[in-house]
Amino acid sequence: MSMYARRSSRHVVDGQLELMPLMNVFVALIPMLLLSAVFIKISVIDLSAPPTAESDADRDNKPKLALAVTIKDDYFVVEGDRIQKRVIVRAQENAEEQLSGALGEIVAQYPDNHEIMIISQAKTKYEDIISVMDISRDAGLPSVSLLGAD
Amino acid sequence: MSRRRNKRFDPRRGQAGITMTSLMDILTTLLLFVLKSFVIEGEAVTPVPGVTLPESTSLAVAQSAVVIAIFDDVVMMEGEVVATVSKASRSRDLFIEPLAARLEEAREKSLEIARLRGESEEEFMGKVSIQGDREIHFAILQRVMYTCSQSGFENIALAVIESSS
Known part of the structure; x- marks a missing residue:
């Protein structure tokens, strides 16, 4: 009390803020948040089991489209029941756009179908499979199942 | 001054x-x-060191799950090497025994926790998240997925890096 009295009598104002408590909060908060921070955002692609004969029988009598994209070394093959087979050469610059267009046409023709099978070879790269899955999903076929060619 | x-x-x-x-x-x-x-929202997923995940436009949020990482020549489950890619890919059988054994352990542990918490065993979701390197081949992915579904882990999610575009 006497200190304040002495200060006020001399008209001296100490303008320093007491920052130490705030510093302590920051020092505790920053490591905690850093631990839960995510710098690379990871999402997932949920897979569905490939359609089986039994599950087909359970459904109503609508004929299945059995839409499939086969990833071969040099080309994509889009095929299915009642669908004209299309072969897209992968070496082409716009192969992915062509595949997207082909799937888009099928979706427009059969809007009830949301399923697609991606048939890969043993040596098909994971990256290529994910890329075809993205194209299918963007075209309106979210229910993707993966199958092996052999 | x-x-x-x-x-x-x-x-x-x-x-x-x-x-x-x-x-x-x-x-x-x-x-x-x-x-x-x-x-x-969701679970903060950290990629396993050594895995370069592929990019995807998928926005689905990662959930808590058993993590299986596949990269270079190893198949890791929860941070431990359980099988090698070369050996598993050479086999004609799609079933990877050591991975199945570890999955069975994880399943039993999960069921035990569910029992202790008073939940029914039917609530076991069998979620597995596969963190595959972008360079791996379908052969090993197929084997890991087959082993997972045969071991009761049928909810399979593929971890990807959310692309900005």
């Missing part, structure tokens, strides 16, 4: 003050940056 110096250090008082304003600025900026990248 001399006045400023006197304010910081007064030899008569014998005290030295530290100017913390600049440090506070740094900490405030850092705090805001870290808060921006704070995850509220």
Whole structure:
């Protein structure tokens, strides 16, 4: 009390803020948040089991489209029941756009179908499979199942 | 200048003050940056070191699951190497025994926890998240997926890096 009295009598104002408590909060908060921070955002692609004969029988009598994209070394093959087979050469610059267009046409023709099978070879790269899955999903076929060619 | 110096250090008082304003600025900026990248929704997934995940446009949020990582020549489950890619891919059988054994252990542990919590065993979701390197082949992915579904882990999710485009 006497200190304040002495200060006020001399008209001296100490303008320093007491920052130490705030510093302590920051020092505790920053490591905690850093631990839960995510710098690379990871999402997932949920897979569905490939359609089986039994599950087909359970459904109503609508004929299945059995839409499939086969990833071969040099080309994509889009095929299915009642669908004209299309072969897209992968070496082409716009192969992915062509595949997207082909799937888009099928979706427009059969809007009830949301399923697609991606048939890969043993040596098909994971990256290529994910890329075809993205194209299918963007075209309106979210229910993707993966199958092996052999 | 001399006045400023006197304010910081007064030899008569014998005290030295530290100017913390600049440090506070740094900490405030850092705090805001870290808060921006704070995850509220879903599970914060960390990629297994050594795995370069492929990019995808998928926006599905990662859920808590058993993590299986496939990269170079190893198949890892929960941070432990359980099989090699070369050996598993050579086999004609799609079933990877050591991985299945580990999955069975994880399944039993999960069921035990469910029992202790008073939940029914039917609530076992069997979620597995596969973190595959972008260079791996379908052969090993197929084997790992087959082993997972045969071991009761039927909810398979493929981890990807969310692409900005």
